[in-house]
C-alpha cells in the first residue's frame with residue numbers, strides 16, 4: 095500500500111491571480127525560503143497538507159531532512175515504524191529533481207504562453223528558471239501530454255441542430271525534395287463551430303471519406319449544419335444525419351447565394367500554424383498531434399490557463415495509488 099496524501103484540497107481558482115509579478119516574487123522568495131514555497135503550494139492545493147503512513151496508517155509528521163530536495167519530509171510517528179515519505183508524494187512534483195519554484199514557474203510560463211504566437215523563447219525560459227535546454231524541452235512535452243490526455247478524458251461534440259460547423263483539411267508538413275530530407279506530407283483535418291468558437295484538429299493519413307466520416311461522427315453532433323468546400327470526400331455528409339452546405343472554391347470564397355464559406359476554419363489553420371512556427375516546432379512530424387492538442391487546449395482554456403492546467407493535473411493526470 096502506498097502512502098496516501100490526506101486530505102487533498104481542491105486546486106483553487108485563485109491560482110489564476112498569479113501573474114508575472116508573482117513569478118518574480120516567488121522565484122526570489124522560493125530560492126531562499128523552501129518553507130514559504132511549501133506553504134504556498136499547500137494553500138493552492140498543489141501539495142498535500144498531511145500524509146498517512148502506508149505501513150501503519152498513522153498520520154505522519156513533517157520534520158526537517160537535509161538530504162531531501164525540499165529539506166523536509168513526512169515521518170511516521172510510530173516507534174517501531176518511523177517510515178520516511180517524500181513531501182512531494184502524491185503530487186505532480188513527485189519524482190522531479192527540480193526545485194518547486196522552477197516547476198511552478200515553468201507551468202506558469204508554458205500555460206500562459208501555450209498556443210500563442212508570441213510565447214517565450216526557449217532561451218529566455220532557461221535563463222529565467224535556471225534550467226537546462228534538455229529539461230525545458232522535457233517539461234514542455236510533459237505539459238503537452240496533459241493537453242492530449244485532457245481531450246481523451248473529455249470528449250466533447252461541437253455543433254448541434256441548427257448550429258454551423260465548418261470542416262476543412264490542411265497540409266501541415268510539406269514533402270521536401272532535397273535528397274536526404276524527404277518528409278511525408280502531414281494532413282490535418284479539423285472543424286470549427288462559429289458561435290462557441292470551439293474547434294478540433296486531428297492528423298489524418300488520408301483525406302478520403304472512409305477516413306474523414308468517422309472523425310466527423312466523433313467530433314460533430316448529429317443534426318449539425320456542416321459547411322465545406324466541394325472535396326469529394328464530403329459528398330456523403332448529407333446522408334449521415336447532417337445538413338450540408340458547400341462553397342465552390344474555384345469560383346468564390348463565400349457562396350453568394352447561400353453565404354456558405356469555410357473562412358473560420360481556415361483562420362483556425364493560420365493560428366495553429368503560426369503557433370507551431372513560433373515554437374520552432376515540431377521538428378519531428380511525429381509530434382504534430384501533440385502540438386495540435388496544445389493548440390486546441392489553449393483555445394479552450396486561454397482565459398484561465400494556469401488554474402486549468404493544475405486542475406487537470408490533479409483530476410486527469412495524477413492518480414494517487
Ligand SMILES: [Zn+2]
Nearest residue numbers: 147150170175
Ligand atoms: Zn508507520
